[in-house]
Amino acid sequence: MVRPARAIAIVIVVLLMIACKPPQPRRYELKGKVVSVDKRGKTVTIAHEAIPGYMEGMTMAFRLKDERGLDTLQAGDSVQATLVIEGYRSWLEELVVVRETVDPAGPVNAGAWVEPKPGDEVPDFQLLNQDAKRIRIHQYRGRALLVTFIYTRCPLPDYCPLMTSYFQRIDDAIAKDPEGYPRTHLLSISVDPAFDTPRVLKAYGAAHAGENGEANFDRWEFASGTADDVKRIAGYFGLQYFPDKDQIVHSLRTALIAPDGKLVKIYRGNEWTPTEVLEEMKRLAPAN
Numbered sequence: 001m002v003r004p005a006r007a008i009a010i011v012i013v014v015l016l017m018i019a020c021k022p023p024q025p026r027r028y029e030l031k032g033k034v035v036s037v038d039k040r041g042k043t044v045t046i047a048h049e050a051i052p053g054y055m056e057g058m059t060m061a062f063r064l065k066d067e068r069g070l071d072t073l074q075a076g077d078s079v080q081a082t083l084v085i086e087g088y089r090s091w092l093e094e095l096v097v098v099r100e101t102v103d104p105a106g107p108v109n110a111g112a113w114v115e116p117k118p119g120d121e122v123p124d125f126q127l128l129n130q131d132a133k134r135i136r137i138h139q140y141r142g143r144a145l146l147v148t149f150i151y152t153r154c155p156l157p158d159y160c161p162l163m164t165s166y167f168q169r170i171d172d173a174i175a176k177d178p179e180g181y182p183r184t185h186l187l188s189i190s191v192d193p194a195f196d197t198p199r200v201l202k203a204y205g206a207a208h209a210g211e212n213g214e215a216n217f218d219r220w221e222f223a224s225g226t227a228d229d230v231k232r233i234a235g236y237f238g239l240q241y242f243p244d245k246d247q248i249v250h251s252l253r254t255a256l257i258a259p260d261g262k263l264v265k266i267y268r269g270n271e272w273t274p275t276e277v278l279e280e281m282k283r284l285a286p287a288n
Contacts, residue, residue: 025086028054034077035059038240039070041251041268044092046079047244054083055155059244061251063158063269065093073097088162115238120263122255125233127189127223130202135223137233141261143185144284146170146277148254149239151192152204159252162270164188164208169274170281171220172210183259183285186220191234191241192248193224237266258284 032048043061050057062083064070073079081092116122124138137145148167154160167186174181188205190196196204201222209215224230234241234253241250254267256277264284267277 025084026054028052028083028085030079030081030083030092032057032079034073034075034079035249036075036240037070037073038251042067042070042271043251043269044070044073045249051083054085056245058247059249060156060247061159061249062156063091064095065091066095069095069097085157088157088165090156090158115266116236116263118263118265121261122257122263123236125229125236127225127229127233128198129221129223130198130205130217132198135221137257138261140185140187140257142259143183144259144281145185145187145257146254146281147187147189147237147257149189149191149234149237149241149250149252151190151248151250152196152200153192153247155247158270159250163252163254166272166274166277167220168208168210170278171216173274173278174219174281175210175216181219184219184281188220188222189230189233190222190224191230191239191250192243193227193230196224198224238268256280256284 028051030046030048030051032046035045035047037044038061041061043063045059045061047059048057065084077097080096082094084091084093122137124136126134126136129135146167148163150160150163152160167188171186174184174186190201201224202217205217205220205222206215237253237255239251239253241248243249252269254272254277256264256267258264264280
């Protein structure tokens with residue numbers, strides 16, 4: 001016979017095991033047509049049908065579990081696959097491809113962009129921040145500047161939400177170094193200026209505040225601007241994006257700029273880590 005106290009202990013252990021068990025990946029069937037393939041960014045953009053229980057039909061970029069598929073996929077291919085969502089990660093697996101005629105008028109692959117090289121001086125692009133104040137890239141001279149591109153309505157967990165999560169972790173670490181953080185700065189730029197007004201960006205920034213729950217826009221800004229403003233800076237860093245219904249199809253680019261205003265590195269995709277970038281920022285702008 002199990003004693004009451006022991007029974008309670010067993011129940012608590014079982015409940016803890018259940019609570020600590022990681023959530024199971026969600027799987028959805030996806031059907032659509034390939035729009036473009038970005039081998040450098042390791043993604044394929046697909047105009048897909050509605051995914052029951054997850055999202056309506058739209059055009060989005062996806063990662064493949066087996067990246068060898070990027071070597072065979074072409075614009076115009078019809079595809080069927082399983083979309084797997086696991087936390088901040090998502091990918092396609094069990095890919096089936098039907099080759100069709102390529103549409104020469106389709107969007108240009110991101111590989112066609114001519115990106116700047118490390119050591120190139122970044123132009124003095126201008127934008128509008130979350131307080132509706134005009135900002136310029138050169139005003140951050142003297143600080144290590146980390147720039148990424150997002151938009152607030154992005155539905156894929158391993159795109160904008162993941163980039164924002166990474167920046168939040170970096171911001172938390174910087175906040176703990178009162179001597180070092182004046183020498184660093186974070187800037188998230190929206191590629192959806194029509195929707196992401198300063199007011200929307202400020203609310204978004206506040207919703208993603210750090211560990212203390214308070215947004216510090218002096219340390220981590222959110223910005224957009226006119227469509228041309230955004231196009232110029234995004235294009236410079238090799239970001240490919242275009243609207244599709246009420247969503248923005250885009251690749252991922254994060255850029256680190258040295259205190260002298262020169263490019264240090266462009267991080268493509270989402271496989272970089274906050275730790276490695278934070279260490280590089282500290283190296284560029286060490287505390288006294």
